[in-house]
Amino acid sequence: MKQNLWLPVCLYLAGILLIAACRKERDWTLPPQNAEKDTTSTGFYFLNEGGWGYNNATLDYFDTHSGVYERDVFTKANPDAVLGLGDTGNDMGVYGSKLYVVMNWSKKIEILDARTARRIKVLTDQTHKAIENARSITFANGFAYLSSYTTSEKGMVLEIDTATLNVTRTVEVGRQPDELTVAGNKLYVANSGGYSPANLERTVSVIDLSAFKVIKAISVAPNLRRLKKDGNGFLYICPWGTTGKLYVVDTKTDRLADSINVMVEDFTIVRDTAYIYGTDYGGGQHAYTRVDLKNKKVIPGSFISDGTKITMPYGIAVDPNNGSIYIADARNYSEAGDLYCFNAYGKLKSTIWKTGIIPGHIAFYNRNGSPGR
Template identity: 90%
Template structure:
């Protein structure tokens, strides 16, 4: 993605003019439709990414138990925050009592009280130059780990102490690192090289957490993007649309051991089952597929069983408490999107219209109870 130096300035000024109009639009959106009380789960935050350069990312909260959907909770909790949440929300995660929001184009990490959504601290590129193009975040053993595109030639992973909220260590990885996860004492990072289409990256960087050094680069496939783990020490990695495969790495040997033929754009893993959506851009069709990770086999049929039409799937999450499936619909990327909830049989049970611009990132959390650290 090449960037014109004048383009961000123009878009930023336009974003200021559009910001209040977008917020008024959302105030007029209808309430949730077909929602119902759920006694087996609690709720989740939904990060609406917003249009790149428009400064219209928002944070919503869905109280599943009471069927109440609250829009723009960040702005309500932080009325003095200049320009609201910011520009291009790329990832979200709850760890202990804090909510971390990765704002890509605003070049910052918003750290909030997870119960109230009030701002605790902001880490920005002005004080930490490594946060230039923040991408994804994961957590382990009292630390957060953040991937960042620092330049076109190198990527960086930052370690953040979740008690002091300070950056403690950094390490260089492959070009344009994206999703990352911790297995044991190792941190795995999917490198995309997405800014250099003629010279894409093919590797997963392996970082020893004790030394915080890269010990190996596992060759997998070009333009890697998503990376998640199961309960048996395997990683599952998908590229940015370069192959119709889900790749398998054994973290005991740090070797690529298998690939599963499936159309995959994004996925999540719950109880050793992968829930995947993929898009056939030639035919404009979407597939909703499950994979049995114990046997590395595709489960026949779609996990959306009632024919619900989703225009542009952009995010997926499965409730760890009851197995409900949530799929975000970005629609045309410029108007407010939708959020669909399905039961374990793939039947639509809730529809929330006009969430925000480009909904796509979910973090489960019960706002009615306080968490640990």
């Protein structure tokens, strides 16, 4: 008798839980399942690359104060944009009051009002041929600098005036340039040469910003991609894919100064610490490592301290205000991904289920207050 009574009750309760779960999954206006309010963070834009050739890149926004994750804010703010955000979102950044979104396969730069996500201007390859393969963007002294290329042999950097939103100067660099950054009065560009596997590039181009001319090519390693700076005059560079070294260039001498033995595919730098992830594709394992940049030493242990498993890490960012660590999970590259948030001690705080397809880029910005970093 007791078994007969408990069976329908259990089935009834299971049905209620399943319906509730499905409602929460479908209702994208609800906050993430276990998001936490955070009054010390700035909030951020989140760019989902989308599948190459599918025109399904999207732009989201996470308000860390309310815990609300808003999907596809570009389409909502720009209903007249017939093709949406576009194809293959490769990079983005906030500078001043504007958000710049680099759309690689759509061959354009979307320039948006950072507070509303409304379109201000679009720079395309039809007006600026060098935007044909736009890659990465950085900012300094009232200008945006964009890496791009039109052929397998000709890499370019474009200078964009952030007041007039016009391209003011261009300069030729190495083949297939990727990430870039400004240090002092010089712009550094990682050249990959990725379309020429038999003759890969291995240089960082150094551009004098006053003359806007290349003054040096620093030999580092083949197929360079990631390039970031610390606050002490050093650049940190790694090639495409996971490698076993993070290369160090001294911007005072413009020479390769050191290398750090660490498995690295992507990384971010906050103050004097690099947060790095790498993937062992043979064994399917991921490593999450910190490096003390003052001493150029790997900090023992994983910065994910609670054993959380991520299927396919594809982007990383650290909130400079509270140390929260965000890691994007591209999962299988064809379905919606996830975004994990860990506190500064590596404990999982929250998970945003079902971002866009191939999530990967974060730009901190508080839409309700002052700009993020």
